[in-house]
Amino acid sequence: MRPILMKGHERPLTFLKYNRDGDLLFSCAKDHKPTVWFADNGEHLGTYRGHNGAVWCCDVSRDSSRLITGSADQTAKLWDVQTGRLLFTFNFDSPARAVDLSVGDRLAVITTDPFMGVTSAIHVKRIDRDPEDQVGESILILKGPKGRINRAVWGPLNRTIISAGEDAVIRIWDAETGKLLKENDQEVGHKKTITSLTKSADGSHFVTGSLDQSAKLWDTRELTLIKTYVTERPVNAVAMSPLLDHVVLGGGQYAGDVTRTDHRAGKFEAKFYDKVLFYYLFTPFLTVSFSSGGEDGFIRLHHFDPDYFNIKI
Secondary structure (H helix, E strand, C coil): CCCEEEECCCCCEEEEEECCCCCEEEEEECCCCCEEEECCCCCEEEECCCCCCCEEEEEECCCCCEEEEEECCCEEEEEECCCCCEEEEEECCCCEEEEEECCCCCEEEEEECCECCECCEEEEEECCCCHHHCCCCEEEEECCCCCCEEEEEECHHHCEEEEEECCCCCEEEECCCCCEEEECCCCCCCCCCEEEEEECCCCCEEEEEECCCEEEEEECCCCCEEEEEECCCCEEEEEECCCCCEEEEEECCCHHHHHHCCHHHHCCEEEEEECCCCCEEEEEECCCCCCEECCCCEEEECCCCHHHHHCCC
16 A cells, blocks of 8 residues: 655645545645645646635535635635636634535535634635625624634534534534534543544534544434544544545644654554444554645555455454
């Protein structure tokens, strides 16, 4: 499983996202330049130029025509995927941390960080089909969580929004009224910052990763804990296989912190677990999204050996 090395970023990667068809891979990094790649062979297809700060997150529409990005430059931007043209800029009073398009791509949820007295917030924006009709106003703003909201995603049928972040609490909000519907049971929840959150393909469950050296599998509707995956290092990213019942956790402390902490924390690697059974599979490489990216700015595109698809438990 020797990876294809894809070098398109000069600074650490922050986020990777496949389109629905799996033929395009979008990457975000601290170098201000979201990039798109051909997912089969790692060919560089284009760069989206316009941000003036680190790009923390992105999402792509179902038909792969639109890309949305969130950045430390206090904007989220909407792009034409094929041409790279900037279609619209959403402006905020603080850095935009997470973005997620709804089913149908008519709405976007965008989180903003605490900054200069401004509290963290979750914004819901309407996405118009015609860029000429696009407006920047939020149709809903949710506030309440303390600290940074690292991830916010749409729940089933766009009826709810699921959020998580520095206070280690997962919350489910009503997407129409903004009412807080549920918080996870803190007895079984994470004990430190939740760094990442990813949904299953059908939206029925999701996985969270945390600095408490664990990941957790949750039921989306009831917010009940299904399973906990324990590792020995902070979990920086999580992903679920689109083909198999496998969960992959990207572990290791950020490079700048390694020299000041336990030497074991600096081992950047990904661990594979069976989603359902309490079974640890193997540890092959670096960080996550069923391709991987890390502090060195490289994306590593791994093509699995046939044996991977026939693992017997």
